Amino acid sequence: MARLDGKVAFVTGAAGGIGRAIGLAMAREGAVVGMADINEPLLLETIAASGMATLHGYACNVADRQAVRQAIDAHVRAGGGLDILVNNAVRFHYGVLAEFPEDIASDMIDVGLKGVFWCLQAATPHLIARGGGSIINLSSIAVTMAIPKAAVYTSIKGAIDALTRQQAAELGPYGIRVNALAPGSVPTPGANSVIDAAGWQSRTGKSVLKRLPTAEEIADAAVFLSSGEARSITGVTLKIDAGMTVTGP
Numbered sequence: 001m002a003r004l005d006g007k008v009a010f011v012t013g014a015a016g017g018i019g020r021a022i023g024l025a026m027a028r029e030g031a032v033v034g035m036a037d038i039n040e041p042l043l044l045e046t047i048a049a050s051g052m053a054t055l056h057g058y059a060c061n062v063a064d065r066q067a068v069r070q071a072i073d074a075h076v077r078a079g080g081g082l083d084i085l086v087n088n089a090v091r092f093h094y095g096v097l098a099e100f101p102e103d104i105a106s107d108m109i110d111v112g113l114k115g116v117f118w119c120l121q122a123a124t125p126h127l128i129a130r131g132g133g134s135i136i137n138l139s140s141i142a143v144t145m146a147i148p149k150a151a152v153y154t155s156i157k158g159a160i161d162a163l164t165r166q167q168a169a170e171l172g173p174y175g176i177r178v179n180a181l182a183p184g185s186v187p188t189p190g191a192n193s194v195i196d197a198a199g200w201q202s203r204t205g206k207s208v209l210k211r212l213p214t215a216e217e218i219a220d221a222a223v224f225l226s227s228g229e230a231r232s233i234t235g236v237t238l239k240i241d242a243g244m245t246v247t248g249p
């Protein structure tokens with residue numbers, strides 16, 4: 001028996017990067033997975049390439065509260081309920097705060113923070129109806145260390161950690177576990193847009209395992225946190241960074 005047999009999951013930002021790896025890993029473990037993304041062509045390509053009939057695509061902007069509700073409700077109808085929500089969608093942009101453009105900051109907050117609010121609002125009643133479930137929010141090791149030019153991004157991820165604790169407390173009585181994953185630097189289209197070759201090299205050098213985590217390794221942790229093996233784990237932020245934040249000076 002696979003670890004997520006009989007489960008229904010909804011993953012945001014699932015067309016590429018870490019979200020894609022999580023959606024595919026959950027489907028391989030037996031879940032019916034709703035793959036939501038604003039990039040519809042890439043989403044369709046990802047689902048077609050997977051060859052898996054248990055992946056359902058939803059073209060959806062998580063910043064649009066109504067669109068989120070429609071997509072999650074549609075997936076609940078398709079899957080017969082909802083057990084797992086993965087809040088993964090993000091907009092990457094680095095720049096010094098003093099000159100940071102207002103429209104980009106607003107867009108990042110709309111997607112990376114308010115988008116999580118809307119997904120939680122839409123999904124929680126379905127998880128309660130199921131008698132429990134698992135919510136995973138994507139945080140970052142950027143919360144625990146200062147990264148040059150990442151003030152807006154890290155502020156959003158810091159809020160995600162606080163929200164994870166808050167929701168773990170509020171939803172625990174319903175049997176819903178809420179955890180966060182804090183990846184180290186993982187080569188993805190989004191991370192590549194803000195990290196150059198020298199940045200990747202220095203991150204690899206700082207990691208005690210002398211390599212970087214892959215999107216598939218983040219997905220393995222998401223499967224674990226969603227499975228029965230993690231039934232007593234809630235309110236935690238789990239670092240997966242190949243030891244990049246272990247050492248001091």
Ligand SMILES: NC(=O)c1ccc[n+]([C@@H]2O[C@H](COP(=O)([O-])OP(=O)(O)OC[C@H]3O[C@@H](n4cnc5c(N)ncnc54)[C@H](O)[C@@H]3O)[C@@H](O)[C@H]2O)c1
Nearest residue numbers: 013016017018038061062089090138140185186188190191
């Ligand atoms: N890659 C890393 O190094 C790293 C490190 C720490 C944390 N994370 C976190 O992991 C998560 C995934 O990161 P990634 O590197 O795979 O990002 P990515 O930019 O490569 O992929 C993000 C996906 O989200 C989608 N998306 C963007 N805006 C959206 C919207 N409004 N509605 C729906 N979908 C939208 C994009 O189309 C894309 O498919 C993020 O929450 C990120 O903060 C990543």
